[in-house]
Amino acid sequence: MDVLSDAITAMRTGQPHSGHTRKLAPWGLRFPSTPGAGFHVVLQGSCWLLPPGSPEAPIRLDTGDVVLLPHGRGYALADALDTALVDVVLGPDGLLPAQRPARTDAPADPAATVTLCGAYQLDRVRPHPLLAALPPVLHLPSGIDRHPALRALVDLLTGELGEHRPGSHAAVPALLDAMLLLVLRAWLAETACTATTGWAAALGDPAITTALSEIHADPAHPWTVEELGARAGLSRAAFARRFTTLVGQPPLGYLTWWRMTTAGRLLHESDAPLRTVAQQSGYLSEFAFAKAFKREHGTSPGRYRAQVAGQRGR
Template identity: 65%
Template sequence: MDVLSDAIAAMRTGLPHSSRTHKFAPWGLRFGASDGAGFHVVLRGSCWLIPPECDEPLALSPGDVVFLAHGRGHGLADDPATPLVDVIEAPGGSWVLSEDVPTGSGPSTLILCGAYRLSRARAHPLLTGLPDVVHLPARLGSHPALRSAIELLGGELERPGPGSDAVVPALLDTLLLYILRAWLEEHAGPGTTGWAAALGDPAIAAALYGIHRDPARAWTVEELGARGGLSRAAFARRFTTVVGQPPLAYLTWWRMTTAGRLLSTDDAPLRTVAQRTGYSSEFAFAKAFKREYGVSPGRYRKERAAARGGEH
């Protein structure tokens, strides 16, 4: 898997859900804080995003996309002065209003909304480094793949057909990756730091790809630098500056993140999990895992199994 796909997979829990909402002014929706992330796309008309905390409202036009990576509460409204009504998640994953509100008679707005369930326990820095609100304004010719995914998802929600229960989650997963890819593309370039710069830097990207493709390998800083044609010292400096931590520190973090995911989703023996994450002995793996998570691998697996059972 590539780094972007891995970052999402490391945090995903459960299935995403979405809705296609048609509103007539005046209207206002308040989305509460959550552990996940969400997006809104204006398909027709216009509205305002009331961002988390005290930031200024953001005007949204047809085709605009906003992504809220950190699950902070926010609002959507036809006007910043319109009162907001709480939106709550129903058991089936749909959204309903907490109270009955008369339908307005003003200008209409059609919005595509979606939400992803994420675990913040091992949040990948690629996502934690995103701003509170990622705004991708509609621009002619920009991000055609993202626009195509939006059109497909909107059409599937408007006209469900055979297989929609499988198509919609797959399109939501695709849309999330296209949103993140679009933001990374817009923020890559000379002078940038963080994950947009990391994935756009051939030397660092090559090293990250190696770590993610084969976390069990006994990587050295020299080997990782050689993948991008850099000396050990030059690579270590560049990686630490751009990514925010030294290469081997990130390798250890990713190994432990991978181990946690394997223990949550795989019944493989602990010895096998240790080998897949670069530890020659189960004892060394258990010691490193407990130092990172605060519990033994066996107990972690039992706790995750119990948590999954409680979700059903």
């Protein structure tokens, strides 16, 4: 099982949206906080990112730079640090307004800044610890060429947004979802070179990755620390220490978290009886499952399903 894909799937909701714009100085945009995450790619020119949580230092973005803001906090983009900022107003749906795509057949203007951006809706009620632990800004400098798959995806997405080819309405959301995955993959790969703790280090550790994959592949299995350690090729004590250090919680603590996350998804996406949901989440007793679910989610499985159904019906 792919832990990174599961982490994203556990939080992704709604449809992503995107824009491809060309701006001439002076320009400055202040983006409000949102429930989701967003990225920007500088295709031409340069600009400044004023990150969330000021007084963090501004970040200069040059051609080829990619930046992801995973926590939905407000930030700003501008051509220069002293440019006045215009507030971007959210639409009635709580999303950023659609942007008119930059014309791909427009005359080239070397003074323009051309950007590709995208935004994702995320459910932050129960964030996966991998995404919750990300820093406020993930900056991949113009060495994006070190990640050819990401570069190719940027080219594909730019073409789809700028040329409006048949099928673009279906292609763009899929490409945006792939964009989120590849940006995270690239950042985790670069960070793993120096990380000694955290999820970047965990996903770069074959033993811990093996254990995480086993948990994600079969959360209903009655896993023990000893069995997970054996699958990872480590003694029980060595495995427990390494897992807790890298992941941030003990193996069985993460197992319970993933079981409850799996149960929430099953209640949200299927009409399976509670007994079936309990069994697929690793509980032989429906009573034990309901007790564990309420402890983790703050409500009973039945009420949780009813709340989700009510939200879908609005």
